[in-house]
Amino acid sequence: MSDSRSGARILVDQLLLQGVDRLFCVPGESYLAVLDALVDTPGIRLIVNRHESASTFMAGAYARLTGQPGIAFVTRGPGACNAAIGVHHAQQDSLPLVLLVGQAPTAVLEREAFQEVECRRLFGSMAKWVAQIDRADRIPEFVARAFQCATSGRQGPVVLALPEDVLEQHALVRDARCHQSVQAAPSDTQIAALRRMLGRAQRPIVLVGGAGWSAAASENLRGFAEANRLPVACAFRFQDVFDNRHPNYVGDAGLGINPKLAERIRSADLVLALGARLGEATTDGYSLLHAPVPQQALVHAHAGLEELGRVYQADLMINSGMPQLAARLAMMTPIDEPVWADAVVQARVEYSMWQQRPEVLRRHPPQLDLWQLMQQLRAALPNDAIICNGAGNFSIWLHRFFPYLTPSTQLAPTSGCMGYGVPAAIAAKISAPEKTVICVTGDGDFLMTAQEMATACQYNAAVLFLVFNNAMYGTVRLHQELRFPGRVSGTSLSNPDFAQLARAYGASGFRVNLTEEFGPALAEALASMRSRRLPALIELTCDPQLLSPSAHLDELRARAAAVGRKDPPSV
Numbered sequence: 001m002s003d004s005r006s007g008a009r010i011l012v013d014q015l016l017l018q019g020v021d022r023l024f025c026v027p028g029e030s031y032l033a034v035l036d037a038l039v040d041t042p043g044i045r046l047i048v049n050r051h052e053s054a055s056t057f058m059a060g061a062y063a064r065l066t067g068q069p070g071i072a073f074v075t076r077g078p079g080a081c082n083a084a085i086g087v088h089h090a091q092q093d094s095l096p097l098v099l100l101v102g103q104a105p106t107a108v109l110e111r112e113a114f115q116e117v118e119c120r121r122l123f124g125s126m127a128k129w130v131a132q133i134d135r136a137d138r139i140p141e142f143v144a145r146a147f148q149c150a151t152s153g154r155q156g157p158v159v160l161a162l163p164e165d166v167l168e169q170h171a172l173v174r175d176a177r178c179h180q181s182v183q184a185a186p187s188d189t190q191i192a193a194l195r196r197m198l199g200r201a202q203r204p205i206v207l208v209g210g211a212g213w214s215a216a217a218s219e220n221l222r223g224f225a226e227a228n229r230l231p232v233a234c235a236f237r238f239q240d241v242f243d244n245r246h247p248n249y250v251g252d253a254g255l256g257i258n259p260k261l262a263e264r265i266r267s268a269d270l271v272l273a274l275g276a277r278l279g280e281a282t283t284d285g286y287s288l289l290h291a292p293v294p295q296q297a298l299v300h301a302h303a304g305l306e307e308l309g310r311v312y313q314a315d316l317m318i319n320s321g322m323p324q325l326a327a328r329l330a331m332m333t334p335i336d337e338p339v340w341a342d343a344v345v346q347a348r349v350e351y352s353m354w355q356q357r358p359e360v361l362r363r364h365p366p367q368l369d370l371w372q373l374m375q376q377l378r379a380a381l382p383n384d385a386i387i388c389n390g391a392g393n394f395s396i397w398l399h400r401f402f403p404y405l406t407p408s409t410q411l412a413p414t415s416g417c418m419g420y421g422v423p424a425a426i427a428a429k430i431s432a433p434e435k436t437v438i439c440v441t442g443d444g445d446f447l448m449t450a451q452e453m454a455t456a457c458q459y460n461a462a463v464l465f466l467v468f469n470n471a472m473y474g475t476v477r478l479h480q481e482l483r484f485p486g487r488v489s490g491t492s493l494s495n496p497d498f499a500q501l502a503r504a505y506g507a508s509g510f511r512v513n514l515t516e517e518f519g520p521a522l523a524e525a526l527a528s529m530r531s532r533r534l535p536a537l538i539e540l541t542c543d544p545q546l547l548s549p550s551a552h553l554d555e556l557r558a559r560a561a562a563v564g565r566k567d568p569p570s571v
């Protein structure tokens with residue numbers, strides 16, 4: 001047993017032995033004792049943010065990228081509320097996140113004391129576990145359980161509230177042991193059942209996604225798909241699980257899915273859903289697979305026991321981590337001469353067609369062609385460049401036309417939260433400084449967390465921000481035009497000069513209005529990032545008429561007029 005230690009020292013010692021080497025935080029007086037203990041703890045690096053949403057987003061991005069739990073530390077009420085969006089994101093994206101909240105002292109709790117918030121109620125519906133530690137001598141026990149819970153089965157966020165006085169109390173207590181991420185594995189019987197179902201199928205399709213895919217698991221999945229000549233689609237925003245250049249890759253089942261792929265999934269007679277939660281975005285509103293009883297035969301494999309049978313009543317449910325499952329699938333005796341072999345070739349052709357320049361660009365050529373921009377971006381970046389984004393229609397260009405080539409290159413929230421891309425990119429660059437990191441963002445999305453440009457500059461996170469500026473919350477505007485044509489409300493934006501804003505933070509700033517300006521600006525931005533070790537931003541002047549790769553305002557107007565609706569005023 002070691003000597004008596006303060007609660008703060010005990011906490012920091014537990015973090016160290018749980019393998020923590022960085023914390024994303026915004027400080028507060030409620031955890032001064034921990035900040036003080038960190039002065040003597042060079043093994044833990046503090047990354048200081050400008051808003052707590054960035055702390056939890058960064059911790060989540062770090063977890064997605066490294067597979068290790070991400071840690072955020074924030075102060076009570078105001079800090080905890082600001083941090084909540086990242087906890088919700090970590091829940092929906094199944095990411096191991098440990099959020100530590102400095103809490104009001106125990107002597108005043110439940111009086112609605114200054115900045116008091118009850119964490120168990122605040123985070124109760126989004127975290128896997130929320131607890132408050134009321135005694136310094138129980139800190140090791142609670143911290144160990146938090147890490148165990150966050151990293152096992154379906155991974156997710158946990159929250160620990162730490163009253164100020166508990167951090168200052170002294171206690172004599174033994175350290176905990178390091179957590180072990182526990183994952184289930186498929187049984188022989190389950191693999192045999194899966195093989196039997198595959199042997200009987202005529203039109204099978206694999207749908208992969210969810211967190212927890214290691215590079216080795218992706219490699220095993222590739223072997224399984226090749227040996228059985230299976231078409232593989234990726235779930236919404238898990239496009240980096242399977243190399244998009246591979247002949248068996250047939251596209252992603254996300255928002256704005258290729259209609260041919262949607263039809264292929266709908267008419268499949270067997271869906272092998274491996275790791276995907278089969279959420280609303282992946283299933284096109286629970287229509288590709290009818291909920292709760294799908295028309296297709298369904299094998300659903302997931303790391304979370306509680307996820308199986310929650311929405312879909314699968315024919316075969318397999319509780320397994322993805323590395324464990326993929327290793328077994330790679331060893332499975334392949335199906336001989338499968339009847340669906342030609343269908344894979346056809347599905348791949350359909351994917352290639354979907355990659356072509358969309359027709360709407362031919363009908364309305366814009367000054368800045370976002371399709372060409374995606375081609376240029378892919379050609380200019382290394383295969384392992386990490387691409388981050390938040391929410392908005394700009395991301396459709398990326399997800400549809402930018403192929404992801406290697407695992408852990410996509411950081412994109414399945415929770416659809418705006419503001420994620422900027423902090424995610426900064427966390428990625430800090431975690432993998434040797435990688436090229438790009439944040440693709442919209443004018444609305446960017447300004448939700450743009451203040452983290454200061455964090456990027458402070459820590460020399462040389463990230464490239466590509467801001468798609470169409471002077472509007474375009475996604476919402478598109479839905480508005482479809483549901484309430486011509487009645488623009490709450491979706492127009494008046495923006496700052498983004499390039500100048502970047503320069504004010506210390507980054508390099510560029511603006512691109514024409515397609516031919518993009519290549520030189522990209523080269524200059526990447527060069528400046530290398531030489532200055534600071535971020536760069538390219539503002540892209542986008543055509544506000546072009547609301548998505550398939551929706552032009554003039555065409556929407558004409559369609560609305562044809563059904564006798566009022567014309568929208570010009571944008």
Ligand SMILES: Cc1ncc(C[n+]2csc(CCOP(=O)(O)OP(=O)(O)O)c2C)c(N)n1
Pocket residue numbers: 391392393394395416417418419441442443444445446468470472473474475476
């Ligand atoms: C935190 C958060 N608030 C609101 C929304 C609703 N929302 C989804 S996309 C969007 C607009 C995004 O605008 P922008 O980043 O400019 O992208 P665009 O659609 O114009 O390409 C909004 C408001 C959201 N997803 N997340």
Ligand SMILES: [Mg+2]
Pocket residue numbers: 392442443444468469470471472473474
């Ligand atoms: Mg916009």
